[in-house]
Amino acid sequence: MSDPLRILVVEDEALILMQIEMMLEEAGHSVVGTAMTAAEAIAQIEACRPELVLIDLRLADGSSGLEVAQAIRERDGITAAFMTANARQLSEEMEGATAVIAKPFSEAVLEDALAYLKACVRRPPPSEPVPNGMRISAECLARFDAMRH
Numbered sequence: 001m002s003d004p005l006r007i008l009v010v011e012d013e014a015l016i017l018m019q020i021e022m023m024l025e026e027a028g029h030s031v032v033g034t035a036m037t038a039a040e041a042i043a044q045i046e047a048c049r050p051e052l053v054l055i056d057l058r059l060a061d062g063s064s065g066l067e068v069a070q071a072i073r074e075r076d077g078i079t080a081a082f083m084t085a086n087a088r089q090l091s092e093e094m095e096g097a098t099a100v101i102a103k104p105f106s107e108a109v110l111e112d113a114l115a116y117l118k119a120c121v122r123r124p125p126p127s128e129p130v131p132n133g134m135r136i137s138a139e140c141l142a143r144f145d146a147m148r149h
Contacts, residue, residue, distance in 0.1 A: 004030045005118055008050035010041040010068055011083070012060040020054065020083070020110075027111050038063035042071045050078060051121050055097070057084040069097045079121050081113075087135065094137040101134050109133040 007029050011017040014036075021031045032048040035041035037060045045053065045068075053072055055065040065082060072080040073096035080097040082090060087102045094100055098120055101113045112131035119126035125144030130136050 003122075004028050005114070005121065006030050006032045006049070006051045008033045008035065008041065008044050008048060008053045010035045010038075010053060010055040010059065010065060012036045012056060012058065016056075023107055023110055024114070026107075027114055029114065036060040038065070038067035038071075041068045045071065045075070045078065052117055053078060053080050054083050054101075055080060057082055057086045057089065066095050069095050072096070079117060081117055092138040094135075097137060098140050099134055099136050105133050 007024055009017060009020050009024070009031060011020060017034055017036070021034060024031050032050050033044040035044045041053070041055070053068065055068050057065045059065055065084070069080045069082070072078050082094065082097050082100040083103060084100065085103040087100045090100055099113070099117065101110070109132065113134045116126050116128060116131050116134065119128065125147045
């Protein structure tokens with residue numbers, strides 16, 4: 001990949017975190033940090049300046065990915081996406097995140113989602129349809145629609 005995304009992964013299960021990190025790197029992206037709690041993630045956002053933050057909804061120490069998404073919402077130039085088995089718990093607005101990728105997911109689903117998210121980050125609006133296994137927030141869809149017209 002010519003221009004890899006700088007990604008922070010926020011996941012509380014170590015094995016899943018390592019698997020996601022490996023899949024991202026194999027897809028040509030750069031994992032600039034990892035975190036297992038909301039506090040660690042927010043500190044990592046400041047330290048490594050990612051373009052994309054992939055966030056599990058339920059984190060260690062009883063913290064929530066919602067806290068991370070809220071912190072990202074207040075910063076320019078960073079896109080948040082949830083990766084969770086609890087995707088149905090999120091509203092259509094996804095608490096400020098751009099998208100949700102439902103777990104479990106295959107490597108192909110993750111690669112398609114990353115290509116779409118890269119377009120969201122680098123050259124919005126994405127020209128491709130929303131990939132299978134991924135949902136985009138109503139707010140983002142409306143913003144992309146406005147950009148096209």
